[in-house]
Amino acid sequence: AIRMTQSPPSLSASTGDRVTITCRASQPISGYVAWYQQKPGTAPKPLIYAGSSLQSGVPSRFSGSGSGTEFTLTISCLQSEDVANYFCQQYYSYPFTFGQGTRVDIK
Amino acid sequence: QVHLQESAPGLLKPSETLSLTCNVSGDSMTGYYWNWIRQAPGMGLEWIGNAYYRGTTNYNPALESRVTISVDTSRNRLSLSLTSVGAADTAVYYCARGTGSFPGRFDPWGQGAQVTVSS
Numbered sequence: 001a002i003r004m005t006q007s008p009p010s011l012s013a014s015t016g017d018r019v020t021i022t023c024r025a026s027q028p029i030s031g032y033v034a035w036y037q038q039k040p041g042t043a044p045k046p047l048i049y050a051g052s053s054l055q056s057g058v059p060s061r062f063s064g065s066g067s068g069t070e071f072t073l074t075i076s077c078l079q080s081e082d083v084a085n086y087f088c089q090q091y092y093s094y095p096f097t098f099g100q101g102t103r104v105d106i107k
Numbered sequence: 108q109v110h111l112q113e114s115a116p117g118l119l120k121p122s123e124t125l126s127l128t129c130n131v132s133g134d135s136m137t138g139y140y141w142n143w144i145r146q147a148p149g150m151g152l153e154w155i156g157n158a159y160y161r162g163t164t165n166y167n168p169a170l171e172s173r174v175t176i177s178v179d180t181s182r183n184r185l186s187l188s189l190t191s192v193g194a195a196d197t198a199v200y201y202c203a204r205g206t207g208s209f210p211g212r213f214d215p216w217g218q219g220a221q222v223t224v225s226s
Contacts (some may be wrong), residue, residue: 043218063201
């Protein structure tokens, strides 16, 4: 199975800050990466697919980049409503696998 | 707009069989893959498996010996069976749709069903 290593496990930043989360795949996966946001008690919400395509309705402060084995999710201007856990996921091959998540808090 | 809703079996005893259903409303199941994903307390997400609308399935090797996933397009329903459950199977179970071209691109998700395994 492809392992997705996500970092950092948690971060704390001020509103308005630029935040970057990284995900590394254990083997090349082209651009087949999705990013999800999960708030407590709710299902994950899709943010990004195909590495860099923004899901409909997602604010433009969210962006994704990368290919091969290194991928990043960036929040350009952190807002209070962005407090959540963020997960990367590869859908290049079965079994589909997720990163362990990054908890984002406001400082 | 498609909506997914999992059933809620609640509490199971060790060695019992978990049975979950996901009702799909607002769209046909035709052309899509239908996935089950779970999340243990305070943990990450684990893909369990999926079924294409025509019935073919794919499973996570870590669970394959205990899992059966099926679709009933006439009832717009997805089902999950997990045998011989133990405490490690305690989790929130989600159903999620994948596209015909990208089975693992999960959108949307159901709200989730809490399953607890305890004697």
